[in-house]
Amino acid sequence: MWLFLGLFIVICLYTYVPLFKWKKRPPGPWVFPFMGSIPALGKADANALEFPYRAMHRLSQGYGPIMSMGLGQDMWVILTGLEEIKQFSMMDETVARPNLKSLYEIYSFDRPLGVIFPDGPLWKEQRKFMMRTLREFGLGKQTMEDHIQDEIKCSIQFLREQCNENANHEVAMQDFFNLPCLNVIWRLVCGRRFDYGDKRLAELIEHMETFTMEQAIGPIAGISYLKYIPPFSQIYKRIHKHMGIFKEFLSNFVQEEKASLSTDFDRGYIDSFLRAQARGREAGEYFSDQQLVISVQDFFTGGSGTMSKTLAYAILFMVKYPEVQERARKEIQDALGSRDEVTLGDRAELPFIEAIVMEVQRLSSVLPIAPPRVPLKDVMIGDHMITQGTQVQINLYSLHRNQEHWGDPDSFRPDRFINPKTGAVEPDEWLQPFGYGKRKCLGETVAKHTVLLFLANFLLKFKFSGSKLGDESATLDPVGGLTIGPKKYMATVQDIL
Numbered sequence: 001m002w003l004f005l006g007l008f009i010v011i012c013l014y015t016y017v018p019l020f021k022w023k024k025r026p027p028g029p030w031v032f033p034f035m036g037s038i039p040a041l042g043k044a045d046a047n048a049l050e051f052p053y054r055a056m057h058r059l060s061q062g063y064g065p066i067m068s069m070g071l072g073q074d075m076w077v078i079l080t081g082l083e084e085i086k087q088f089s090m091m092d093e094t095v096a097r098p099n100l101k102s103l104y105e106i107y108s109f110d111r112p113l114g115v116i117f118p119d120g121p122l123w124k125e126q127r128k129f130m131m132r133t134l135r136e137f138g139l140g141k142q143t144m145e146d147h148i149q150d151e152i153k154c155s156i157q158f159l160r161e162q163c164n165e166n167a168n169h170e171v172a173m174q175d176f177f178n179l180p181c182l183n184v185i186w187r188l189v190c191g192r193r194f195d196y197g198d199k200r201l202a203e204l205i206e207h208m209e210t211f212t213m214e215q216a217i218g219p220i221a222g223i224s225y226l227k228y229i230p231p232f233s234q235i236y237k238r239i240h241k242h243m244g245i246f247k248e249f250l251s252n253f254v255q256e257e258k259a260s261l262s263t264d265f266d267r268g269y270i271d272s273f274l275r276a277q278a279r280g281r282e283a284g285e286y287f288s289d290q291q292l293v294i295s296v297q298d299f300f301t302g303g304s305g306t307m308s309k310t311l312a313y314a315i316l317f318m319v320k321y322p323e324v325q326e327r328a329r330k331e332i333q334d335a336l337g338s339r340d341e342v343t344l345g346d347r348a349e350l351p352f353i354e355a356i357v358m359e360v361q362r363l364s365s366v367l368p369i370a371p372p373r374v375p376l377k378d379v380m381i382g383d384h385m386i387t388q389g390t391q392v393q394i395n396l397y398s399l400h401r402n403q404e405h406w407g408d409p410d411s412f413r414p415d416r417f418i419n420p421k422t423g424a425v426e427p428d429e430w431l432q433p434f435g436y437g438k439r440k441c442l443g444e445t446v447a448k449h450t451v452l453l454f455l456a457n458f459l460l461k462f463k464f465s466g467s468k469l470g471d472e473s474a475t476l477d478p479v480g481g482l483t484i485g486p487k488k489y490m491a492t493v494q495d496i497l
């Protein structure tokens with residue numbers, strides 16, 4: 001009994017004392033031993049574990065755009081206001097990531113590699129290389145568009161086959177874009193694609209989603225001792241196993257690509273990286289095989305699921321708002337005349353489609369919280385100081401649901417992005433699905449083009465409506481963890497072209 005009590009007190013002190021190193025913290029809820037601010041999160045949102053970003057957003061409405069709270073044995077700052085996020089994201093001192101040991105064990109050979117999680121010289125060098133290489137490959141150029149268009153053609157055929165499989169022409173659309181979007185990334189990585197029937201493709205998605213769609217991954221990554229406590233210990237082991245298989249697949253693939261490297265041209269990112277590796281020191285310090293494997297993994301975990309979940313939400317909104325779907329289709333038909341393929345060259349004629357994509361990105365917030373940061377020295381944001389070493393969360397969901405700015409943040413209203421006088425689509429600074437500043441998403445252009453081209457071409461070829469079987473499951477509530485997407489929903493798919 002005394003031993004148990006003693007142990008409890010030691011754990012409480014271990015988790016509580018570090019929280020009070022920081023005396024004048026930004027406003028925030030009470031912090032309790034062991035539990036930190038979890039009671040306040042639970043009070044703000046009964047489903048706080050499922051939707052932590054929503055619980056934080058609700059709390060911030062009382063505490064303001066810079067809020068502090070205790071999570072695990074650390075004090076965290078949550079940024080939810082546009083000015084605060086902009087100021088913080090533009091500083092050199094705030095590009096670093098916290099030391100997420102459990103995450104590196106799961107994700108990247110026990111240390112931060114790739115581009116999403118490292119910082120310092122490795123991140124600088126590799127981010128620059130990735131940016132340059134993606135640009136050379138044709139981000140926003142014809143080669144990339146050709147790849148996307150070809151994948152769209154394959155997936156249109158695939159949807160036709162699926163909807164003809166049953167008399168009601170119903171398809172579970174929440175996962176439909178997983179395979180095509182993984183292929184868009186696969187082409188970027190090596191210039192090739194998988195056949196949709198290839199079992200490896202479905203397996204890769206399963207391994208990856210064990211990580212990206214796990215609700216508990218945020219707490220496991222951020223609170224170092226959770227991996228020892230059930231049920232988190234089992235979850236940790238499961239994700240570790242799946243990501244191990246995923247990395248092994250990529251490692252083997254990288255070795256095969258190395259063996260067949262041609263001297264004439266780069267098939268994809270892997271070839272460009274291998275060529276830089278062969279050039280040695282003049283190319284940079286960090287061109288190891290493991291760095292390549294995790295960079296490729298970053299493309300998949302950062303790019304594939306985010307695009308496919310955005311598209312799955314786009315179709316769900318089309319089902320829920322048939323009048324928006326009809327107006328969008330008419331805009332496409334008017335722009336194309338007798339042509340039957342939407343290209344990027346048609347964009348100027350498709351302001352409403354662009355507005356729909358923006359509104360879908362705002363309401364879905366498929367990556368609701370950017371990966372955490374840690375300032376390398378004390379920084380002033382607004383009137384508050386964030387002390388060196390404090391973990392910082394940038395809550396993008398909060399920007400997208402800000403009541404004051406949007407007025408009706410929970411309504412689906414693409415016209416909010418259309419200028420009523422000119423009819424042109426206008427970006428809004430409060431829409432930041434790709435993050436802001438020095439660590440902004442590297443795949444923004446690929447993602448924007450992919451989502452727009454898929455959606456427009458699918459709306460031209462198919463009409464989507466609710467399930468004839470009276471399936472009520474088409475809710476807008478999300479599932480997931482780091483990345484979120486719609487729950488399972490059936491759509492009736494009518495082939496119209």
Ligand code: HEM
Pocket residue numbers: 115116117127188298299302303304306307310366367369370371394396433434435436438439440441442443444446447
């Ligand atoms: C709809 C699709 C996408 C969304 C919503 C999205 C969103 C984001 C966000 C919010 C971040 C974090 C920014 C920050 O740390 O402040 C990020 C980082 C990143 N994204 Fe994306 N992304 C998408 C697609 C892609 C694609 C297609 C790729 C690759 C081709 C990609 C590659 C990356 C990489 C490498 C980073 C890390 C950048 C760094 O830390 O320096 N993303 N993305």
